[in-house]
Amino acid sequence: MNAGLIESLYELLEQVTGFIYPNEIEIHWSILIVVYPYITGLVAGAFILASLVKVFNVKALQPTYRLSLLTALAFLLVAPLPLLLHLGRPERFYEILLTPNPSSAMAMFGFVYAWYLMGVLLIEIWFEYRHDLILMGQQAGFPLNWVYRILSLFSRDVSEAALAFDRKAIGTITIIGIPSAFLLHGYVGFIFGSVKANPWWSSVLMPIVFLMSAIVSGIAMVIFLYMVVAGVKKEPLDMRCLDTITSYLFYAVIVDFSLEALDFIHRLYESEESIKILAKLITLKLFMSLFVLQILLGMFLPLAILVLAKSLKFNDELRKLLYFTSAILIQLGIFSTRWNVVIGGQLFSKSFRGLMAYKMEVMGIEGLLTALALLALPFVILAVLIRVLPTKSLTDQASHAA
């Protein structure tokens, strides 16, 4: 038997306050399950930002369009990993695809994921890059030219009609993609929101709150990456783009905050059976992660910074610094949001009479190091993707150079 687990459970037993059902001592969904909705949220948010360009024709956001798509892809590729590593029997994961239980929200993960990856994101990226891939396949030397040819699926047609078809295809896919992105992350919210046994999770607002916070985190991540990538490549930042994108971020944070406030007030006003233990939960267990990190540092402070940056006529450099700071603070806030949902929901007993404790492993497979590795991995993938797939269209670059 796992001696380390037993030892840590004895330790946790000492930290229980009040009464809990004896089986509840073990916190089953660990830091990896915090990472999972955080990552899928970034995917959905980045994609929705990208679709603003194509569906709503927000031209100012064009410089971040490709970066948003690649960000979504990089994070999407990592999204199933925390789930897989968390399973007690990861070698049996395929059963969820072969014999899914139609009544289980979780069983739908494979299908939602596969649809989003292969039905939406990869196809949109392919159409977006087809022309460039053909051009690069012609220009690059061996063996890269073959990589590009394979990636372009050996397509060669660069006629105006073919390019027009590409644009049309992207438009259509984006229109399908928006509800799909909503589905991807709304669905993750539903996994939690549909657990009626857990009053901290069980809320019809949960999928919507997840979705809005996903949009917030995705936009903030693209801002962060856009500034970092431009810094690394020593390219100038498009300030019009940055101003527009941060405006969207501002509104998204406002909507997200309103939804969470509504959820909070609704619970408080209804004051159901669970209210006392939830009050203890947020004051005794989640004070730091909820009030300080999520609300104060992750929401109010970046909002204040954005208001300052927008209302006062700061110069470009100072605005950049302010935007960058708020993008990072928002990541911190949204990660705390995920933590408060996932871990917070497991820190009180379903007897509503006691609180448990969570002690994060450091080394183990469900520990801090694995979580950090999983959080770093998308950035590595993104670095590779950006190297292979330029974030600026080659034809645009050529016209600029001309």
Added chain:
Amino acid sequence: MKRREILKGLILFIPAGGALRALASQGGPTVAGPKEGSGKPDAKVYDPESHYYGMGIEVDKCIGCNRCVEACKAENDVPQEPFFFRTWVERYVIKKDGEVIVESISVKGGARQPAVQEDPDVLRTFFVPKLCNQCANPPCVQVCPVQATFSTEDGVVLVDRDRCIGCRYCIQACPYGARYLDPRTKTADKCTFCYHRVVKGLLPACVEACPTQARIFGDLKSRASRLVRFTRMNRVHVLKPGLNTEPKVYYAQLDGEVR
């Protein structure tokens, strides 16, 4: 022997045999014993469709001896550590000022607890045995992504440990804290009503071990079962009825403080 005597004997024997059979079938399910020579129970005779199991718990009869918990752990190879329970016993002490002190007596290694002292501040005190409620509308079965946990026709919720992927969604979905992850197999585990015993016509280990008959096991489909009688003779209540899980563990004399 005269023909008349044989007929007389038959008239007496047939109804008597019928009555005996009816008596024998009370309380437990009818399962044929091992077939002569084969050494195996005849699987054909046990018909899950004709049973629907449940349990009654008479709260006032529980003396908090923890024997049910020990029997359960021994019978079902449940890890001995105090974090894994298919059944456990809670002690409630309700004070006059409304304070409620609850503890699980089973956590302390089954050590017998000293009795609550006569205390003028104590309003009432009692024990409540807990176990999987074998819900008719089980949220754990609903959420299992691979159908590893399922409801049997005879009303028991089981886990197929060869199929379970250890995602622990069922543990989150159970409102009663009745499930745990077996640290040896890394799969979900829970009370089975001692299904392996029940299909042979035996009682669950906890019921068998209870010295005060606080636990009553039976077949809800059989009018003659002890459980049906229990639900007829007592006003019964289930845990967390508002969640619509439709538990099949029925409590008599249940206090409103028990969740």
